[in-house]
Amino acid sequence: MVSYKELGLVNTREMFAKAVAGGYAIPAFNFNNMEQLQAIIKAAANKRSPVILQVSKGARSYANQTLLRYMAQGAVEYAKELGWENPQIVLHLDHGDTFETCKSCVDMGFSSVMIDGSSLPYDENVALTRKVVEYAHQFDVTVEAELGVLAGVEDEVAAEESHYTRPEEVIDFTSKTGCDSLAISIGTSHGAYKFKPEQCTRDPKTGILIPPPLAFDVLAEIEKKLPGFPIVLHGSSSVPQEYVKIINENGGKLPDAVGIPEEQLRKAAKSAVCKINIDSDSRLAMTAMIRKVFNDKPGEFDPRKYLGPARDEMQKLYEHKIVNVLGSDGKA
Numbered sequence: 461m462v463s464y465k466e467l468g469l470v471n472t473r474e475m476f477a478k479a480v481a482g483g484y485a486i487p488a489f490n491f492n493n494m495e496q497l498q499a500i501i502k503a504a505a506n507k508r509s510p511v512i513l514q515v516s517k518g519a520r521s522y523a524n525q526t527l528l529r530y531m532a533q534g535a536v537e538y539a540k541e542l543g544w545e546n547p548q549i550v551l552h553l554d555h556g557d558t559f560e561t562c563k564s565c566v567d568m569g570f571s572s573v574m575i576d577g578s579s580l581p582y583d584e585n586v587a588l589t590r591k592v593v594e595y596a597h598q599f600d601v602t603v604e605a606e607l608g609v610l611a612g613v614e615d616e617v618a619a620e621e622s623h624y625t626r627p628e629e630v631i632d633f634t635s636k637t638g639c640d641s642l643a644i645s646i647g648t649s650h651g652a653y654k655f656k657p658e659q660c661t662r663d664p665k666t667g668i669l670i671p672p673p674l675a676f677d678v679l680a681e682i683e684k685k686l687p688g689f690p691i692v693l694h695g696s697s698s699v700p701q702e703y704v705k706i707i708n709e710n711g712g713k714l715p716d717a718v719g720i721p722e723e724q725l726r727k728a729a730k731s732a733v734c735k736i737n738i739d740s741d742s743r744l745a746m747t748a749m750i751r752k753v754f755n756d757k758p759g760e761f762d763p764r765k766y767l768g769p770a771r772d773e774m775q776k777l778y779e780h781k782i783v784n785v786l787g788s789d790g791k792a
C-alpha cells in the first residue's frame with residue numbers, strides 16, 4: 461500500500477472547489493509515455509496550472525502500472541525542478557470499470573479514481589460507485605462517477621448509443637453514492653470522430669464539418685439541482701484541423717475528423733464544469749509532428765529527432781488549452 465501523499469500528489473477536492481468558485485476548469489490530460497508526461501508537466505509548470513494526469517486501463521496495460529506510478533512520482537519532482545514550488549498534480553484513473561481496478565489504483569498511489577458504471581442499470585451503477593467511494597475515502601482518494609452515456613471510442617470504452625444525463629437522477633445518485641465529482645453526457649464524445657458527417661453541417665468555404673452544439677440546457681438543469689457540485693466533461697478534444705491537415709498531407713488518412721469547438725468548452729469551463737478531459741488532441745499533435753518529420757526527412761532514424769518535435773508541439777497544445785480554453789493558468 462502506497463499513499464499518494466507520500467508521492468507528493470494531491471486529490472481533487474480542494475482543486476475542484478476552487479475551480480467551481482473561480483469559474484475555470486482543471487485540465488485532465490491522458491498520458492501513456494514519457495514525452496506526453498514531460499509536455500504536460502512543462503506546460504502546467506510554465507503556466508502554474510493545477511493538472512490531472514490521467515491513466516486509462518489501456519495505458520496501464522501499455523506502459524505497466526508500476527512504471528506509470530513511478531513516472532507520476534517523478535513528475536512531481538520534475539515539476540519542482542522546473543521551479544514550481546508547490547505542484548498541484550493529481551494521478552487519476554480514467555474509466556475504471558470494476559471495484560478491483562479502482563482498489564488496485566488506490567493501493568498503488570493514485571490520488572483519484574473514476575468508476576464508470578454508466579453502462580449499467582441505474583441501481584447497479586449506484587451500488588458499484590458507492591462501494592468504490594467507501595473504499596477510496598478511507599484513504600482520502602477522491603472518486604469521479606458517471607451518469608449518462610457518451611458516444612465514441614476511447615481505448616476499451618465504446619458506446620454505439622449515447623444518451624444525455626437525466627437531470628432528475630443527479631441528486632439521488634450523488635447523495636446515495638457520495639461521489640466527489642460527476643461526469644455527465646451533454647453531447648461530448650470520445651475519440652477523433654466525435655460526430656458522423658450527417659450530424660454536422662459543412663462549412664461551404666472550407667468543407668470542414670461543424671458539429672452540433674452541446675446541450676447547455678441539460679448542464680444548466682444539472683447545475684440547478686446540484687449547486688456548486690463538481691461536474692466533469694469527457695471526450696472534450698477539439699480535433700484541431702491544422703493537425704488533421706498536417707497528418708493528411710503527410711501520408712495519413714483521417715477523413716472528416718471532428719471535435720468540440722473550443723468556444724463551447726470555454727463556456728462550459730466557466731460553469732460548474734471543473735474538469736475537462738483532453739486526450740485525442742495530444743494524440744493528433746504527436747502524430748502530426750512525427751508524420752511531418754518522417755515525410756520531410758526520410759533518412760531520420762533517431763527517435764529523439766521525431767519524438768522531440770512531437771513533445772514540443774504537445775506542450776504548445778497543452779499551454780494553449782490551459783490559457784485559452786480552461787482558464788486554469790496562475791491557479792497553482
Ligand SMILES: [Zn+2]
Pocket residue numbers: 555614650694695737
Ligand atoms: Zn472518457
